[in-house]
Amino acid sequence: MNIRTIQxxxxxxxxxxxxxxxxxxxxxxxxxxxxxxxLSHMSDYYSREGRAYWVxxxxxxxxxxxxxxxxxGSPEEKICELQKMYLLQEARxxxxxxxxLDTALRFAKQHYQACYxxxxxxxxxxxxxxxxxxxxxxxxxxxGSDHFACDAWYIRxxxxxxxxxxxxxx
Numbered sequence: 545m546n547i548r549t550i551q552x553x554x555x556x557x558x559x560x561x562x563x564x565x566x567x568x569x570x571x572x573x574x575x576x577x578x579x580x581x582x583l584s585h586m587s588d589y590y591s592r593e594g595r596a597y598w599v600x601x602x603x604x605x606x607x608x609x610x611x612x613x614x615x616x617g618s619p620e621e622k623i624c625e626l627q628k629m630y631l632l633q634e635a636r637x638x639x640x641x642x643x644x645l646d647t648a649l650r651f652a653k654q655h656y657q658a659c660y661x662x663x664x665x666x667x668x669x670x671x672x673x674x675x676x677x678x679x680x681x682x683x684x685x686x687x688g689s690d691h692f693a694c695d696a697w698y699i700r701x702x703x704x705x706x707x708x709x710x711x712x713x714x
Contacts, residue, residue: 575693
């Protein structure tokens with residue numbers, strides 16, 4: 545398996561994967577990534593400072609998924625969002641999701657203090673995956689969310705354990 549930073553030539557393939565996955569889980573509707581303006585030109589969208597998107601390929605160099613990081617809310621909040629993490633069915637459970645997430649979180653730690661994500665409850669394996677990797681379930685979306693149809697929200701502190709302890713000591 546191979547992970548690469550998105551390039552313009554990857555745009556149509558990753559858009560097709562995202563749309564296929566959204567359709568599989570009933571996410572081909574308003575209020576979800578399905579309608580995101582950036583979906584057809586993701587390499588441009590993720591080319592700004594503090595943003596990145598990675599695409600994953602199998603051993604035969606077939607694209608099998610991807611995920612991205614972009615700012616969320618105001619810059620002083622130092623929160624990013626894990627965005628458009630989708631894998632083809634054949635790639636799920638292979639470990640590539642964990643590699644993509646690790647790549648994204650390493651990048652996020654360089655720019656942000658927390659990572660937020662929104663998803664659907666019916667994506668049960670994804671919800672378990674996020675919890676397994678340290679995301680904490682929220683009761684509702686953070687202010688500023690564009691995806692009003694999402695019904696599961698998570699956040700993860702990106703600070704190191706030592707930094708968290710030092711911050712709490714008076």
